[in-house]
Amino acid sequence: MSDRQLLIPFRSNLLPQIFCDTVVVGSGVAGLRTAIGLGDRSDVILLAKEALDLSNTSWAQGGIAAALSPDDTIDGHVNDTLEAGAGLCEPDPVRLLVQQGADEVRRLLGWGMRVDRDNAGAPALGLEGGHHHHRILHTDGDATGTELARCLIERARALQRLRIFDRCFALDVLVDRRRGQRRAAGVLSWHPRHGLQIIWAKAVVLATGGCGQLWRETSNPRVATGDGVAMAWRAGATLADLEFMQFHPTTLYVAGAPRHLISEAVRGEGATLVDRQGRSIMDGVHALGSLATRDIVSRTIIRHLASTGESHVLLDARAMGSDGFRTRFPGLARMLGGYGLDAGRDLIPVHPAAHYFVGGVRTDMDGRTDLPGLYACGEAAATGVHGANRLASNSLLEGLVFGARAAEAILADDSPQAGPFTIVHEVEATERGELDLSDIRSSLRSAMWRNVGVERSGARMQDVLGMFDFWNRYAMERVFDAPDGWEVQNLLTVGRLATQAALARTESRGTHARSDFPDTSEAMAGHFLWRSDAAKPAWSPVGQLACTRVGST
Ligand SMILES: Cc1cc2nc3c(=O)[nH]c(=O)nc-3n(C[C@H](O)[C@H](O)[C@H](O)COP(=O)(O)OP(=O)(O)OC[C@H]3O[C@@H](n4cnc5c(N)ncnc54)[C@H](O)[C@@H]3O)c2cc1C
Structure with missing residues (x-):
């Protein structure tokens, strides 16, 4: 794999520079909830690579799970989440998700989100797979995401200190590596009208959603290309649970x-x-x-x-x-x-x-990654709440809870801002052969679907790794000047890691089914952790993924 820390060559002092306290990448439930949580207490920039309402969030149908009915319990929702997660859920984050989730949903209703109601005027609660109780709030039957996005976007737009840059693509997290330290210092972004820009910030939040576009068959919109996970990898943050695609x-x-x-x-x-x-x-x-x-x-x-x-x-x-x-x-x-x-x-x-990428950037329960100043939340993050398989309608809830918590953690952090500083990034680009980006993208998606799909086997995944070597020689060593090229590079990065992770997990568990290892192994009750500066993945037993303040190290 290419070991580039940034996708393109640039000199920071030749680019326009923008300053804020926090830059949030993503306008789904997680990004919007973070921005709203930061409120007017700091200067925030929120980026979305397309229109604000093109996201997995807007496409969500079924609803938001919350233990709201008088005869439902927090324990019931926790137990269903743990059962779906097939032994890999982190118990503390799960309880937090369910407990704080119910409050977050009540807050949403207070903010004016419309939900379907029963004859008595209470929210009508539906049932979904894996739930033993009716607890799914929904809007207009199957348009929950559209209404949730409307409600949050309206609230975000009313903030005085939030600047929203739509159709603005984040390429990379900028990392201050001076004086032997590491700290996120902002992002490099690109806008079709303004070109490349540097956005300096004290905190960077990756709320970039999932990577369904890696597979030929997907329910996800075209924006779901795993950009945030690939950015975190290049920046040197830890990734986890990459073998689990639901x-x-x-x-x-x-x-x-x-x-x-x-x-x-x-x-x-x-x-x-x-x-x-x-x-x-x-x-x-x-x-x-x-x-x-x-x-x-x-x-x-x-x-x-x-x-x-x-x-x-x-x-x-x-x-x-x-x-x-x-x-x-x-x-x-x-x-x-x-x-x-x-x-x-x-x-x-x-x-x-x-449909839903369980893995992502490892965080603690407040969205902190192990790169100081870098946060992740929503589908881009891995907190361990979903274990090896997400319970239906728990992910909008995840975005609300962990977006809100990341905002509080950012506001409480009094470390000084790292930027601005001079970055001169050179890249030796290859010019070998013609390159058909859409051909690579569709070959990659077909290969992932056929070989790293619902059922996988070691031999076929080894073949796919060979294909990655080939694609990487052509696509990863180049320099592109527009999002379609950067997205392919991100898809290749995440696809290769997801395949390596699926090979490493020699058992079947939750969403990860190996035809050559059909049984679940007690010895594998834990998470593989991946970092670009380590030759091999590290291992974290269940109970330790998100409990400590990983960002404080
Ligand atoms: C069809 C469908 C139905 C679903 N139904 C439900 C449901 O009923 N209940 C439930 O709980 N979950 C459901 N899910 C899952 C849920 O919608 C997602 O997991 C959740 O919305 C993810 O929210 P997010 O904020 O993390 O990411 P998203 O909502 O996907 O938002 C990602 C944002 O990041 C931006 N972005 C990405 N890369 C970049 C970049 N490089 N630069 C700038 N911006 C970038 C995108 O433009 C977008 O704004 C559904 C998913 C789908 C696809």
């Missing part, structure tokens, strides 16, 4: 159409997964049937498809009737109608797809 069992499978998510809440309302003959494929697999956790359902579908040679399975929601489906899931009904499907009448063709 595959969602039900995305629409219509030739040529994007893989629209069919929310788990549809199965929560009683829909079942069936084969072409109408037989339930989950019978006898798990007591929760079609509502078993996502890893189990996705694996069952993939095995069914491999054994029958079919391309997809079918979701049967006909019992809800056309009107019932349209009332509960208006957005989905509209989307399906666009493909000539009526869920009250037709079986819906579905297939698993890469």
Whole structure:
């Protein structure tokens, strides 16, 4: 792998320089909640590489999990989270997520987020896979993310000391390595109109979301290219749990159409997964049937498809009737109608797809990474709350809780700002051969889907590492001048690490299923930690990932 610490050559004193207290990269729930938490108590710049509302957050459907109902308990939500996480959840962060999460959701309602309500006017709470209680708040049935993003964006825009730079791409975290110390000092960014800029800040927050675009089949929007994880790697921060990508069992499978998510809440309302003959494929697999956790359902579908040679399975929601489906899931009904499907009448063709990246930048419970001044939260972070498999609707909650906590930690940090200082970064770029970026991107995505997908094996992942060597020679040693090239470099960085991590975990657990190691191994109850300055991953047993103040070292 290229050992570049920054993607492109530049001289800081030749670039425009902007100053603030905190730069937040990302306008999803995690970035927005951090910015709102910082409020008007400091100068903040928030970057989004496309429009503010193009994010996994805006696309979220099913809802936000919170133990709000009088007969639900914090312990119940904690236990469901731990069970889904297959022995790898960090207990302290999980309890924090669930406890503080309920307060965060009440705060959101106070900020004016609209949610669906029952006849008594209380929030209507739905059920999703892996939950033993109704606890999922939702808006307009299946448009929770759109409303959450609206509410947070509106609140952020009202802040006087927040500057929002949309369509502004963050390339790298700038690190002060003078005097033998290391401290994040800002980011290098690029805007189509203003070009390269340096944003100096005392704190840098990576809230860049996931990396679903690494896989050919994904529910994620095009912005999910793992940029923050790759930036943290180049900056020298520790990454964790990179082998765990959660595959969602039900995305629409219509030739040529994007893989629209069919929310788990549809199965929560009683829909079942069936084969072409109408037989339930989950019978006898798990007591929760079609509502078993996502890893189990996705694996069952993939095995069914491999054994029958079919391309997809079918979701049967006909019992809800056309009107019932349209009332509960208006957005989905509209989307399906666009493909000539009526869920009250037709079986819906579905297939698993890469959905949520469990791994990311290792942080403590306040978003601190082990690079002082660098924070991460939301899907880009790894706190251990999801273990080896995320419980449905826990990730919007994660963004709210850990975004809020990162903001408090930043405000409490009285270390001096590291920048500005002079950076002269030279890169020896190769000019070898023609390069077709879109070809590399689609070959990479296909290779990840076929070999590092729902089920993996050591031999096939070794082959993929060989492919990375080849791609890296062409793409990683070049210098690009626009986001499509930088994104491919980030995808290659994260894809290679995710493959290495999946090879290192010689067991099956949660979202990580190895056909050559089908059993779970007690000896592997822990997390692999990856750093660009270490030849091998380190190991952190469960209970130690996020409990200490990793940023204080
Ligand atoms: C279709 C779908 C449905 C889902 N449904 C649910 C659900 O019902 N409940 C639930 O809890 N979770 C759900 N999830 C998961 C959840 O939406 C995400 O995990 C969560 O929204 C992640 O929030 P985030 O703030 O970490 O990142 P995101 O919301 O993905 O935001 C990332 C931000 O980072 C910016 N960014 C990235 N790279 C750069 C860069 N280099 N420079 C500048 N900006 C950059 C992007 O522009 C974007 O603004 C769903 C996900 C999908 C895709």
